[in-house]
Amino acid sequence: MTVYARDGRDHFLAILFGDVTLFGEMLPKVLAGCLIGAFVTLLLPREMVARWVGHESGFAGLLIAAFFGFLLPGGPITIYPVAGAFLIMGADAGAVVTFIVSWTLIGYTRALVWELPFFGPDFVIWRIVAALPLPIIAGLLARIAVRAGFKYRDDAK
Numbered sequence: 001m002t003v004y005a006r007d008g009r010d011h012f013l014a015i016l017f018g019d020v021t022l023f024g025e026m027l028p029k030v031l032a033g034c035l036i037g038a039f040v041t042l043l044l045p046r047e048m049v050a051r052w053v054g055h056e057s058g059f060a061g062l063l064i065a066a067f068f069g070f071l072l073p074g075g076p077i078t079i080y081p082v083a084g085a086f087l088i089m090g091a092d093a094g095a096v097v098t099f100i101v102s103w104t105l106i107g108y109t110r111a112l113v114w115e116l117p118f119f120g121p122d123f124v125i126w127r128i129v130a131a132l133p134l135p136i137i138a139g140l141l142a143r144i145a146v147r148a149g150f151k152y153r154d155d156a157k
Contacts (some may be wrong), residue, residue, distance in 0.1 A: 069102025098139030140141025
C-alpha cells in the first residue's frame, strides 16, 4: 500500500506483476528441492547416515559432511532440503552445519562456473585453501552449541 500511495497505481501493478512472476518461477524449483530432500530419506539407509554423520561419528563425520558439501552441486533450493533430510535421518547438527558451510564456501560448481573464469586459478586455489578449515570449525561450534543446550528440533524439549 505504501508503494501505491507513494508511486501510483502503474508502479504498484508493475511491482505486483514482477513479484507474482518471480513466485511462479520459484515455486516449481522449491517443490523440486523438497522432493529431492524427500527422496534422499528414501534412498539412503538411515543407519548409514547415522553412522557416518550422526552423533557418534566424531571428527570423521565432520570430514565426511564437508566432503559431501564440497561435492554436491545445486543451489540453495536443493541443498537446504537435503540438509533437512540428513537431520531427519539421524545426522547431528554439527555435520549438517559443516555440510552447508562447505557447500557455501568450497563447493566446486561455484568455483568452476563463476570464479575460475573471472578471477583465474591462483585466486580460486588460495580462496579454497583459506576456506578449508571453516566448515569444520563451524561444525564443531554447532556441536558445542547443541551440547550447551541449544535445541534444533521441536521434539528435543
